[in-house]
Amino acid sequence: MLKIATVFFLMYTFAANATDCFDKAGRDYHIDPDLLRAVAFRESSMNPQAMNIVSPDKYAVGKMQIHSQNFSHLSRFGITPQKLYSDECMNIYTGAYYLAIAFKRWGVNWESVGAYNAGFSQKPEQKAKRLKYGKEVHQIYINIKNQKTLR
Secondary structure: OHHHHHHHHHHHHHHHHHHHHHHHHHHHHOOOHHHHHHHHHHHHOOOOOOEEEEEOOEEEEOOOOEEHHHHHHHHOOOOOHHHHHHOHHHHHHHHHHHHHHHHHHHOOOHHHHHHHHHOOOOOHHHHHHHHHHHHHHHHHHHHHHHHHHHO
16 A cells, blocks of 8 residues: 555656646646546656657657657657657647547547557457556546545
């Protein structure tokens, strides 16, 4: 239990600098900022310098772990991997953008949250990954909300 409390204390410490970005992105995309925080915590433990490299062509950057498969689409808006890595707010806004796409496609539910990580494929293994991810983010989200009520 102490470990969980420590993790959430650290999460709020790291999140303090990006609080406005989560709040603003949440407002602009009509997503609870705490849900965006939960996704960021699940993706990177709120680490703005996080990088998950699978191969030179497959990697994810920043707090929201924006995946390289999205880079060609994002380049149309002038968003580069370097900007996503160096600009914490851009990374958060981009994550909110992709979560909003999932909500628009499938509605606001935990499987849509899971699509943020596991995509939209209807294959049973991808559905299982979406549900697992959604459940994990849901638990983090509940913990964030509970921490706020304790303040």
